[in-house]
Amino acid sequence: MLFDIPDERGGAMMEQRWGNPLMCHFPLIPIIRAVPMPYMALVYAALWFGALGIALGYRYRLSAWLFTICYWYLFLIEKSFWNNHSYLFGLVGLLLACTEANCYWSLDVYLGYCKSRKTVPYWNYFILKYQFFILYFMAGMKKGTVEWLTGYSVQNLSEHWVFNPFKLILTTAQTDYLIVHWFVFVFDLTVALWMMWSRTRHVAMVFCALFHLMNSRLFSIGMFPWVCLATMPLFYPFDWPKLITSYAETQAAKVKGVFRKYICSSVLNSNYIQCPSYTLQKQFTAEEKTDEGSDKNNVLNGEAEKINSDNELKDLEQKTNNERPQHKHDWKVVKKYITLAFIGFHILTQAFLPYSHFITKGYNNWTKGLYGYSWDMMIHTWNIESVVVKVVDNINQEEFFIDPSFYTPNDRWTRHGDMVHQYAQCLKERVGILGNHDFYFNLSVYVDVWCSMNGRFTQRMFDYKVDLLETPWSPFQPISYLMPLLDEALSWRDVLREKEKDVHSWNNYSDVVFIADFPGYDQEKYLPPELTNITITVLNGTVAFQPELSRYMNAQSYRVKNGEHIKLEPGTSHKIINIGASPAFYMYTFANGSEALNFKDSPPKPKLPIRQELLRRLRNMVKFARIVGAKVFEVFIQLKFCS
Known part of the structure; x- marks a missing residue:
């Protein structure tokens, strides 16, 4: 999102988008209007710093809500830039603001703003996984139409070079019909299920990664393919980062042990130092046994003291609880029910909205509903x-x-x-x-x-x-x-x-x-x-x-x-x-x-313009920083000298 805000969200061109007072805008809710420049630059700055805080886990709760509020504000004041992935980013920001994603491996833990926790409620993972399940599954459901399955949507897409491997055995028309339309329909409909099943997960991940990489070359859809690639690990068991770090630490310890053994053998075999290994080993063994005995005594004494202190604490808690007034409902239980209600509401809403166009008839045209929350991606050309x-x-x-x-x-x-x-x-x-x-x-x-x-x-x-x-x-x-x-x-x-x-x-x-x-x-x-x-x-x-x-x-x-x-x-x-x-x-x-x-024989375009894309995004980032800096200074001058 740090790259997406200057680029796809229009941060690098906010002066053209929001600086012209004669420009027509298309808000979803008429009373929510765009603030004029230079104040819009403050919204973009808050949005960017909110995304940075989420990425670093710094003041996470504040950063997440700052990002979510600013993002949905920009989303609601201009419908003409809507698409499915901009809606998805807003949903993910809202869900992240409600989770406890900062309790481990974050600056909040490192700086002491938050206590480190080895566990979080499972719904934190479930709700994010469900959101991306809806993304894939609903995209498949929407493609199950005559328009898509007969091959009239996104015609001639198979002429792109990413489909060249398929055209080794298929014609261009066959690739367009069988791969672009039918295979993608089955893929979108089932890939989330394959990624959730452990037996097919690894194979499904390969297909899913290739699918998003191909989309990044086929369409100008910003960071959407890369966000989907980054969220694919949600479908693995939730402790996969710890398993990877544990495996890495084990392998590093093995390498370190081999290296130490090599160094020690080199030193003992040298002519300058004589090291009676047997005597040293015997001495170390005796010392280790002595240390183990003392450690066992300390552990036993410590456990006895802990048991006594635990008993005292239990007695004190029981006495305190007896003195407290008995509440009808415990707050923690009520909080769990509230959380469960919101989770259920989100699940039902996301399943219902793509088919809610019989209610919002004023947004229908030849297709059903606003292009944003329907997940009808690439179906209509x-x-x-x-x-x-x-x-x-x-x-x-x-x-x-x-x-x-x-x-x-x-x-x-x-x-x-x-x-x-x-x-x-x-x-x-x-x-x-x-x-x-x-x-x-x-x-x-x-x-x-x-x-x-x-x-x-x-x-x-x-x-x-x-x-x-x-x-x-x-x-x-x-x-x-x-x-x-x-x-x-x-x-x-x-x-x-x-x-x-x-x-x-x-x-x-x-x-x-x-x-x-x-x-x-x-x-x-x-x-x-x-x-x-x-x-x-x-x-x-x-x-x-x-x-x-x-x-x-x-x-x-x-x-x-x-x-x-x-x-x-x-x-x-x-x-x-x-x-x-x-x-x-x-x-x-x-x-x-x-x-x-006007025909000119232009040089062929590179098939993988990764360098050009990175340079463009970096230029937009620099331009965005300059605009925000200039507009923030302008606001400061206005507040100081014009108030």
């Missing part, structure tokens, strides 16, 4: 084709188009109806800050997102005819402006793959985009001038094609049916209207001339 944000001045009847990336930290919001609604409200506030106040109170916001999921047709996700400022949203009600996923085209996916292969075979710069639209809806599209050989072909349905006035087109509408196509001119706009009674499916084929002009 999204491809955003375009995002159009239109603001209408209802007083002057004027339209304005906003760059969708101007006020937002990333494009995650475009795929979630709750964040789209938050974006519209934020955009209204930003326009009010920058523009006319009458305009601020009389505007409408429309968002048109075109997206493809798991190899389907690209289609609009939200109803672009709905004014988002006039549409209510509730976390417990379905999103009214969400357009349904066109599953009518599921049977087309194999056809789309074949057509895509055919178009890509034309030349190195040819491409294709597949579009689906609803009856009565239209799409306006501008064709960049760098595109050439542009053709629109209707695959199913009936559409009206409306070009803009040009030397090739007279701006009249054309009716286009199944199998018909029209040549299009670069640098022009047109409109496609679905005039049929059912969804229309069509495709654009084109060649991108800019790719041919």
Whole structure:
């Protein structure tokens, strides 16, 4: 986490993420908002020092709760950066704050802040092991869907070099289907069980380690693979560190004994020192026997004294207990029941949350629930084709188009109806800050997102005819402006793959985009001038094609049916209207001339850029330290001279 905070948590870029007052943010709870810079730097500093305290076991309880509170604060104020492993880190931090992980091998014990204990309650291990069991098992359960098992999720992943050993006996398509989808499904579903069973534990550990190492090369997911590697020993018996140290001490003692024997024999055989070994051995044996006798006497006397003192203590305790008032419930027993209740609550919650989306309907889109606590990792592959944000001045009847990336930290919001609604409200506030106040109170916001999921047709996700400022949203009600996923085209996916292969075979710069639209809806599209050989072909349905006035087109509408196509001119706009009674499916084929002009023969990337990654993380750490230092000094100056 010391490396993760500057990198994945945005510590090295906190000025860009939190320093712009016009930036839109997407909090889970509206009343929990981000504090402005430079105070956000204090949150990051507390988070980092909390992680350091946990790692060293220094002031552990304070450090763990400091880390947990700061982490969940950052987590709750920005949904657009959520993913499964950031949610996992917050859970593990919360669980560690409740355990007694500082009672052994920690600075707290060394410095005397905590008494050394050789045992801790077993639930300390169990709850952490259960959390990672849920991680693996739920990931497998979520992959048991048609989308994953038919191979449409994360397509072409097997082209990565980490799958080269499998491709010695399998084709790329077979590797993608059998290894990436089916083997990973079985692996996620069962690996935690294999790691808990002693007979299969070692083999399962090897497979699990290879799995996480491959993930570290395949995806940009920060420290998640390394955290999973570090937590794999949780599935071994809880005393494995002591067994390893005991074995190491035994081996070191053997080596030390052999070394001493060699030194002693060398000294005794030298010409300078005469050592009658028999006399010395006899003398030492006699002395050892004398010492053993005296030790036995001391032990017997000590045990007798201990028995007497123990009896006196028991009598004193019995007398004291008789004098005390009898309480109905002993506090220790009550504490155990409270702990048991919290453990049971956590177990049930973690088992229920991944399937709780029938309650939180407002966070559902084409998939179920927020991408964060569902453990549906890598199941849905999204491809955003375009995002159009239109603001209408209802007083002057004027339209304005906003760059969708101007006020937002990333494009995650475009795929979630709750964040789209938050974006519209934020955009209204930003326009009010920058523009006319009458305009601020009389505007409408429309968002048109075109997206493809798991190899389907690209289609609009939200109803672009709905004014988002006039549409209510509730976390417990379905999103009214969400357009349904066109599953009518599921049977087309194999056809789309074949057509895509055919178009890509034309030349190195040819491409294709597949579009689906609803009856009565239209799409306006501008064709960049760098595109050439542009053709629109209707695959199913009936559409009206409306070009803009040009030397090739007279701006009249054309009716286009199944199998018909029209040549299009670069640098022009047109409109496609679905005039049929059912969804229309069509495709654009084109060649991108800019790719041919800008093509450069770049050197091959290294397969294991470990050095580059370490340097990047170290640079982010240094940058993070500089920002925190500067902002803390700025806060100090403000408090001292501006108060």
